Amino acid sequence: MMETNDQSLIIFGASGHGKVVADLAEQLGYVVNFYDDAYPQKTQLEHWPVLGTFDDLLKLNTHNTKAVVAIGNNAIRELKTKQLQAHGFTLPTLVHPSAVVSTYAELSTGTVVLANAVVNAFALIGRGCIINSSSIVEHDCFIGNFAHICPTSALAGGVKIGDRCWLGIGSQVRQLINIGNDTLVGAGSTVVKSLPSNVVAYGSPAVVVRGQD
Numbered sequence: 001m002m003e004t005n006d007q008s009l010i011i012f013g014a015s016g017h018g019k020v021v022a023d024l025a026e027q028l029g030y031v032v033n034f035y036d037d038a039y040p041q042k043t044q045l046e047h048w049p050v051l052g053t054f055d056d057l058l059k060l061n062t063h064n065t066k067a068v069v070a071i072g073n074n075a076i077r078e079l080k081t082k083q084l085q086a087h088g089f090t091l092p093t094l095v096h097p098s099a100v101v102s103t104y105a106e107l108s109t110g111t112v113v114l115a116n117a118v119v120n121a122f123a124l125i126g127r128g129c130i131i132n133s134s135s136i137v138e139h140d141c142f143i144g145n146f147a148h149i150c151p152t153s154a155l156a157g158g159v160k161i162g163d164r165c166w167l168g169i170g171s172q173v174r175q176l177i178n179i180g181n182d183t184l185v186g187a188g189s190t191v192v193k194s195l196p197s198n199v200v201a202y203g204s205p206a207v208v209v210r211g212q213d
Contacts, residue, residue: 013070014045021070024096066090074164078146081128
């Protein structure tokens with residue numbers, strides 16, 4: 001069992017996204033250890049050790065133990081984050097040193113803001129979100145819990161994104177647009193009209209192509 005201190009961070013999810021989060025965490029001064037359900041077949045991710053499964057993680061002494069769920073799937077990230085919180089883990093918010101986050105923006109617990117992202121004044125980011133590399137969240141935007149704003153996506157001012165939404169890489173959203181819960185916007189799409197919950201939409205302009213499976 002690992003010993004934890006204020007500079008230790010556990011990451012659940014030893015995959016590609018986990019590597020990016022670990023790199024960010026090290027730049028913030030953390031010592032990183034992974035847990036993943038592929039253990040014991042997987043005991044290492046690059047130079048980082050994988051110490052056990054999620055069940056093993058829940059058995060730790062959680063006093064002052066910091067953990068982040070680095071899984072791209074929004075629903076799984078939500079489930080695992082809520083389980084960690086229920087067991088007393090601390091879910092820090094991680095912001096890459098190259099990101100620009102307004103002092104007037106609000107970031108909730110467990111959210112990760114990656115390299116070169118911008119979060120402007122009075123934007124509100126929910127719990128467990130991924131604000132990915134070089135994405136832009138403009139002033140007065142609202143991002144629901146466990147959403148994923150993929151790399152280079154851009155949200156104009158006053159956009160509202162629901163819980164567990166996925167905005168694909170390079171997507172753009174016009175100002176004051178609302179997108180409902182659990183909606184997926186395809187890569188490279190341009191959203192110029194509001195979208196309901198539980199749909200898949202893509203294109204320029206984006207149109208609904210089906211409901212979520």
